[in-house]
Amino acid sequence: MNESIHMHRAEKLWLRFGFLMLAIFLATITTASIIDGISPPSRVQTIDPTKVAQTPPFDHPGVRKISPGHYEVYYVAQIFSFNPQSISIPVGSHVTFYITSSDVEHGFYIPATGVNTMVTPGWVSSVSHTFTKTGKFLIVCHEYCGAGHQFMAGSIEVQ
Numbered sequence: 001m002n003e004s005i006h007m008h009r010a011e012k013l014w015l016r017f018g019f020l021m022l023a024i025f026l027a028t029i030t031t032a033s034i035i036d037g038i039s040p041p042s043r044v045q046t047i048d049p050t051k052v053a054q055t056p057p058f059d060h061p062g063v064r065k066i067s068p069g070h071y072e073v074y075y076v077a078q079i080f081s082f083n084p085q086s087i088s089i090p091v092g093s094h095v096t097f098y099i100t101s102s103d104v105e106h107g108f109y110i111p112a113t114g115v116n117t118m119v120t121p122g123w124v125s126s127v128s129h130t131f132t133k134t135g136k137f138l139i140v141c142h143e144y145c146g147a148g149h150q151f152m153a154g155s156i157e158v159q
């Protein structure tokens with residue numbers, strides 16, 4: 001018995017279309033990464049992860065008042081905590097968070113806000129939020145970082 005594999009013409013066409021799309025996507029990503037310079041989202045600058053404790057402003061993590069209602073907060077994420085662990089800011093404040101890691105990949109997530117970023121060693125992540133409600137906000141690490149990951153949390157008191 002001699003059975004040759006027969007492929008329908010429409011099937012061949014769709015297969016070609018699929019490969020063509022893959023080639024277009026690959027070309028687009030390659031071109032964009034070369035022309036624009038690829039960098040992870042929301043990372044604003046690089047930092048030597050082994051020298052975080054000596055690199056300003058991360059040598060003194062914490063809250064900085066920029067102007068009335070405007071704050072910057074510098075965080076160092078490390079296994080298994082955030083430094084500063086807890087902060088307090090007035091209600092209505094526009095806060096820009098700058099977070100870096102001194103060891104492994106971490107996450108920085110504040111439920112009920114839009115604040116959600118990965119924290120990669122060697123990079124400074126930045127995300128902003130205006131706190132319009134009073135209360136205690138939880139900061140959680142949402143990237144598994146080791147045996148104590150579930151205890152890695154911080155808090156923001158909005159008064």
Ligand SMILES: [Cu+2]
Nearest residue numbers: 141143145149
């Ligand atoms: Cu973690």
